[in-house]
Amino acid sequence: MTIEVLRPGVVVPRAGILRRFRRAVLADPLALAGVAVIALLVVLAVLGPWIAPYPGQGAGESDVPARMLGPSFAHPFGTDGLGRDMLSRVIVGARPALVVSLLVVGLAMLIGVPLGALAGYRRGRLDALIMRVTDLFLAFPPLLLAMAIVAALGPGLDHAALALAISWWPWYARLARGTATSLRERPFIEAARSIGVGDATILRRHIVPNSITPLLVQATIDIGTVILAAGSLAFLGLGASPPTPDWGLMVAEGRAYVLDQWWLSTFPGLAIFVAVLAFNLVGDLLLDLLDPRGTK
Numbered sequence: 001m002t003i004e005v006l007r008p009g010v011v012v013p014r015a016g017i018l019r020r021f022r023r024a025v026l027a028d029p030l031a032l033a034g035v036a037v038i039a040l041l042v043v044l045a046v047l048g049p050w051i052a053p054y055p056g057q058g059a060g061e062s063d064v065p066a067r068m069l070g071p072s073f074a075h076p077f078g079t080d081g082l083g084r085d086m087l088s089r090v091i092v093g094a095r096p097a098l099v100v101s102l103l104v105v106g107l108a109m110l111i112g113v114p115l116g117a118l119a120g121y122r123r124g125r126l127d128a129l130i131m132r133v134t135d136l137f138l139a140f141p142p143l144l145l146a147m148a149i150v151a152a153l154g155p156g157l158d159h160a161a162l163a164l165a166i167s168w169w170p171w172y173a174r175l176a177r178g179t180a181t182s183l184r185e186r187p188f189i190e191a192a193r194s195i196g197v198g199d200a201t202i203l204r205r206h207i208v209p210n211s212i213t214p215l216l217v218q219a220t221i222d223i224g225t226v227i228l229a230a231g232s233l234a235f236l237g238l239g240a241s242p243p244t245p246d247w248g249l250m251v252a253e254g255r256a257y258v259l260d261q262w263w264l265s266t267f268p269g270l271a272i273f274v275a276v277l278a279f280n281l282v283g284d285l286l287l288d289l290l291d292p293r294g295t296k
Contacts, residue, residue, distance in 0.1 A: 024289050034281030037274055044094035051091065058088035060243025068261055078263035080253065086263060090271050093245040097275065100161045101226040105219050107165035112172030113215065117207050119173070120180025121199065131177070134170040142167040143229055150238040157246070160239040164229055168222065175218060179211040213290045217283055224279030231272050247272050 025031050044051070052058040063083035071078045077086035119130040137145070142164070149163035150156075183189055183206070192202050231248025233239035240246035242253075247268040254264025 021285075021289060024285055028285060030281050031285040034278040034285070037278035038282060041094050041098055041275060041278070044091050045098040046095075048092045048095055052085075052088035054085040054088040055092070057084040058092035058245055060084070060245070068257075070261075071263055077267045078261070080250075080264055081257075086250075086267055089245040089250060090247070090267055093247045093250065093268065093271070096157060096240060096244065096246055097227050097230065097272075100157065100164075100230050101223045103161050104164040104168060104226045104230070105222050107162075108168035108222075109172050109215065109219060111165070112169035112174075113176045113208065113211070114203075115169075116173035116176025116178075117180045117203055117211065120177035121184050121203055121207055123181075123184075127177070130173065134173045137167065137170040138174075140167070143232060146229065146233060147236065147238055150233060155238050155241060157240045157244065160230055160233045164226055164233075168226070171222075172215065172218070175214055176208075176211050179214060180207050183207055183210055217287045217290065220286055221280055221283035224276035224283075227279075228272060228276050 025035050049055050049058065054061075057063060061084070063079070066075070066079050066083035067081055069075055069079040069083075075085050075087065077090060079085055080089070115130050115134075119127040140148075145167040146160070146163040149166055150159050153159040153163065180203075189202060189206055192206060227247075230239055231246070231251065234246045234248030235252040237252070240249050242249065250268035251265045251272075254261065254266075254268075258265050
């Protein structure tokens with residue numbers, strides 16, 4: 001039977017977790033809305049170029065005679081300074097927003113989780129060294145550090161993703177270390193050591209799997225936070241560059257016309273807001289659902 005970790009040292013059927021998650025979502029209208037928005041974002045990210053009303057304009061093609069048109073039946077979100085349909089650009093922009101956020105969180109976990117688990121399990125000088133390096137990165141606000149890295153590497157969506165991953169991994173290292181420290185003296189870990197199981201195997205089969213719960217909650221919330229951070233970098237000219245349909249870049253391009261052509265910044269800004277809110281709502285639901293204290 002397939003099993004999955006719910007609490008340190010406790011496993012339950014995966015089907016049971018999925019059943020509890022489904023019940024919790026259906027019982028919470030806000031969580032249901034969050035899941036629906038995330039599902040919509042995934043659909044837009046995968047099928048955006050095919051479902052956008054003007055796919056070419058979403059990718060950057062211009063239609064100058066139609067420039068600066070307000071919201072209408074033909075252009076529900078209006079058009080920008082080059083006549084591009086804003087609805088198409090918001091739809092197509094879901095892909096870079098979601099891909100970058102998943103890439104950043106994935107890289108941050110790939111770096112931070114093994115280092116944090118190793119530090120918490122081994123302790124001693126190795127723990128002190130890893131944590132001092134982690135503290136060095138945490139001394140800088142994540143967005144400020146990302147801005148400095150992008151400024152050194154040069155603007156671009158790939159450089160922005162790399163910079164955000166470098167500024168994000170210490171949080172996962174701290175989280176993984178705390179969990180590993182609490183697990184290393186548990187009876188099942190001591191039993192594994194007593195029969196000669198190697199440290200690498202214990203980390204891979206016991207420490208990291210039992211750290212999934214807090215890491216999953218943190219990763220879900222961070223996806224939304226990274227969407228906001230990537231949009232901030234693009235707004236400052238350090239992220240995506242034209243004609244990439246990036247939500248933050250669209251907000252930056254429309255800020256000069258915010259009083260007269262309000263739709264240029266409003267709709268991509270709303271897309272960022274809704275995406276961040278959705279991931280936070282689902283993250284809160286997971287926190288309650290997977291809480292080791294069993295509050296739900």
